[in-house]
Amino acid sequence: MSATVGFPAPEEHRAERGRMIAEKLASRLAARDTGLWGPGAARTAEHRLGWTDLHTRSAGLVEQIDSLREELAAEGVDRIVLAGMGGSSLGAEVIAASHGAELAVLDSTDPLSVRAVVESADLARTALVVGTKSGTTIETVSAASAYAQALRGLDIEPTERLIAVTDPGTTLAEQALEEGWRRVFLADPDVGGRFSVLGAFGLVPAGLAGADVAQVVAEAAAVAEALAEDREGNPAVELASALSAAHARSIRILAVAATDPALEALPAWLEQLVAESTGKDGAGVLPIACESVHAAGFADADAGTGICFLGEALGEHQPVSGVAVSCEAPLGAQFLIWETATALLGAAIGVDPFDQPDVEAAKARAREILARRTQAAAGSPETGGDADGGAAPAEAAQEPAPFLVEGEVEVYASVHLIDDLELHERTLSGLLGAILPERDDERYLAVCAYLSSVHDAEAARLRPVLADRADGAPVSFGWGPRYLHSTGQLHKGGPDTGSFLFVTAAISAEDDLAVPGAGFGFGSLISSQAAADADVLEGLGRRVLRVRLRERDEGLQQLLAAAAGTSPERVGE
Numbered sequence: 426m427s428a429t430v431g432f433p434a435p436e437e438h439r440a441e442r443g444r445m446i447a448e449k450l451a452s453r454l455a456a457r458d459t460g461l462w463g464p465g466a467a468r469t470a471e472h473r474l475g476w477t478d479l480h481t482r483s484a485g486l487v488e489q490i491d492s493l494r495e496e497l498a499a500e501g502v503d504r505i506v507l508a509g510m511g512g513s514s515l516g517a518e519v520i521a522a523s524h525g526a527e528l529a530v531l532d533s534t535d536p537l538s539v540r541a542v543v544e545s546a547d548l549a550r551t552a553l554v555v556g557t558k559s560g561t562t563i564e565t566v567s568a569a570s571a572y573a574q575a576l577r578g579l580d581i582e583p584t585e586r587l588i589a590v591t592d593p594g595t596t597l598a599e600q601a602l603e604e605g606w607r608r609v610f611l612a613d614p615d616v617g618g619r620f621s622v623l624g625a626f627g628l629v630p631a632g633l634a635g636a637d638v639a640q641v642v643a644e645a646a647a648v649a650e651a652l653a654e655d656r657e658g659n660p661a662v663e664l665a666s667a668l669s670a671a672h673a674r675s676i677r678i679l680a681v682a683a684t685d686p687a688l689e690a691l692p693a694w695l696e697q698l699v700a701e702s703t704g705k706d707g708a709g710v711l712p713i714a715c716e717s718v719h720a721a722g723f724a725d726a727d728a729g730t731g732i733c734f735l736g737e738a739l740g741e742h743q744p745v746s747g748v749a750v751s752c753e754a755p756l757g758a759q760f761l762i763w764e765t766a767t768a769l770l771g772a773a774i775g776v777d778p779f780d781q782p783d784v785e786a787a788k789a790r791a792r793e794i795l796a797r798r799t800q801a802a803a804g805s806p807e808t809g810g811d812a813d814g815g816a817a818p819a820e821a822a823q824e825p826a827p828f829l830v831e832g833e834v835e836v837y838a839s840v841h842l843i844d845d846l847e848l849h850e851r852t853l854s855g856l857l858g859a860i861l862p863e864r865d866d867e868r869y870l871a872v873c874a875y876l877s878s879v880h881d882a883e884a885a886r887l888r889p890v891l892a893d894r895a896d897g898a899p900v901s902f903g904w905g906p907r908y909l910h911s912t913g914q915l916h917k918g919g920p921d922t923g924s925f926l927f928v929t930a931a932i933s934a935e936d937d938l939a940v941p942g943a944g945f946g947f948g949s950l951i952s953s954q955a956a957a958d959a960d961v962l963e964g965l966g967r968r969v970l971r972v973r974l975r976e977r978d979e980g981l982q983q984l985l986a987a988a989a990g991t992s993p994e995r996v997g998e
C-alpha cells in the first residue's frame with residue numbers, strides 16, 4: 426500500500442501534512458472523535474463514524490451471504506440484480522466488477538433500463554437485492570415494485586426472491602419483515618450511505634453475485650492500523666493533505682483514472698464519495714472519472730485540475746497544475762484509504778463530510794413536478810403523445826419554446842445563458858460550444874444524461890468528446906438520476922464554477938412502464954427528476970443548457986456529432 430504526491434510547491438503540501446499530523450487527525454478519527462469537523466457537525470458525526478472499523482464486524486455477514494448464495498443456487502437462482510442508488514449501489518458494483526462477478530445494477534428510472542431487467546429472458550433465475558439505507562428512495566422502491574410485479578407475471582412468489590438491505594426500523598425493513606422477504610439484512614445505522622461499502626450494502630449484493638467479499642474485507646483490515654497513525658507515509662494523510670493544499674490553491678477538480686485493471690470501476694465510487702462528502706458551503710473537490718490516462722481532461726488536464734492514478738502512477742507525465750497523486754493498494758484497502766482521506770479532507774477544508782444538505786431540494790422539486798403532471802394527466806384522459814409528460818397540455822403551456830430545433834434535437838437555455846448563446850452560431854454545435862469551459866478558467870462542464878446506460882451507453886462518449894473539444898478543460902459525465910446521489914450535491918452546494926448540459930429523451934407511451942400502484946410511469950418520473958434538478962440549478966444561478974432528444978437513437982448520434990463539431994458519420998468512424 427502506498428500513496429505518492431506531486432505538488433507544485435512542496436512546502437505547502439508539507440505544511441498541510443505537518444498540521445494534520447500535529448493535530449493528530451488520523452488517530453482521533455480512528456478513535457471516533459466527533460469534534461474533528463467543528464461543533465456544528467459533532468451531532469451528525471455521533472451517528473456516522475461506524476465505518477472506521479466496519480470491516481471488523483463483517484465476518485459473520487460474509488458467512489450469511491455465502492449460505493444464502495448456496496441456497497439460491499440450489500433453487501436455480503444464479504443471477505443477482507441490485508436496486509439501489511449512490512452509496513447503496515456503487516460499492517457493490519465496483520466489488521463485483523473487480524472480481525468478475527455478474528451483478529446487474531438497476532440505478533435508473535429510465536423505463537428502458539427498468540425494462541432491461543424486468544423483461545430479461547433470465548428473470549426467472551434472478552433475485553433482487555433492494556439496497557436502501559433510508560428505505561424510502563423513490564428510484565429503489567419503484568424498481569422493487571416493478572420487479573415484484575414482473576415475477577408475479579411469471580407465477581413466481583416475489584417475496585421468495587426479494588432480499589432487503591436497509592437500516593433497522595425503516596419502512597422497508599418493516600415491510601420486508603411483515604411480508605416475509607427471503608432475507609432481511611439490517612445494516613449498521615451508524616454508517617452513512619457513501620461510507621458503507623465494507624458492510625451489508627457493499628458486501629451482500631457483490632457476495633451473492635459471486636465476488637470474494639471475504640478477501641475485500643481482509644484487504645481493508647490489513648491497512649486499518651496504518652491509517653490510524655499520525656505520520657508521514659500514511660496514505661490517507663498524504664492524499665488528504667495534498668487535496669486540501671490543492672483546494673487552497675483553487676485546484677478543485679481531480680481527474681481520476683485507474684491504471685490497475687482490478688480498479689477500473691473504482692473512479693465512479695470515488696467520485697460519489699468525495700463529491701458528496703466535500704461539495705458544500707461553496708467548497709469541495711470534484712473527482713472526474715476518466716476513461717484512461719490517455720483520455721481528454723486527464724492527459725491534457727488544465728491548470729485547475731489535479732490528476733489521480735488509482736494504481737501505479739504511469740509515465741513521466743506532469744500535469745500543468747503540478748498536482749498528481751496516486752494510490753496503489755488492493756480494492757478493499759482503497760475503500761478504507763479513501764474513506765479516511767475524505768473524512769480528513771472534510772476536516773481540513775472545514776466541511777461536514779457526513780451530510781448532503783443540497784440533495785433534498787431536487788428531490789422535493791421532483792415530487793412537486795411529478796404530482797402536478799400526474800394530476801394533469803388524470804384530468805386529461807385524452808392526452809396523447811409522449812409519456813414523459815412533454816405533451817400534457819398543462820406542461821406544454823408552461824414549457825418555453827425551444828431556443829433551437831435541429832433534426833431530432835430540441836435545445837432549451839436557462840436565463841443565465843441566453844446572452845452567451847446569442848453570441849454563438851445558432852446551431853447545435855455552436856450552442857454546445859457556448860457552454861464549454863475554457864482551459865484554465867477554473868470552470869467545469871457537467872453532462873447530466875437522463876438516458877439509459879443500457880440502451881444509450883454511447884452517451885458516455887459525450888465526456889471525452891466535449892473535453893477534447895474544450896482542449897482538456899474539465900468535463901464530467903453522470904447518468905441521471907444516478908448522479909443526483911453522487912456529484913449532484915457538489916453541483917449545487919460546491920463552488921459556483923459549473924455549467925450543465927442536460928440531456929433527456931422523449932419517451933413514447935409504448936416504451937414507458939408504469940410504476941405499480943403509483944399512478945405514474947417511469948417516463949414521468951425520470952423526466953420530472955431531470956426538470957427538477959435543472960430548475961434547482963437554474964434557481965441557484967447556474968448556467969444550464971437543456972437538450973431533448975425527440976428520437977433517442979438518431980438524436981443521440983446528432984448530439985455526439987455536434988459535440989465533436991463534425992457530422993454523425995465521422996463520429997461513428
Ligand SMILES: O=P(O)(O)OC[C@H]1O[C@](O)(CO)[C@@H](O)[C@@H]1O
Nearest residue numbers: 511512513557558559562618910
Ligand atoms: O440508501 P438510500 O437511503 O436509498 O440513499 C441512497 C443515496 O441517496 C443519498 O442519500 C443522496 O440522496 C446518498 O447519500 C445515498 O447513498
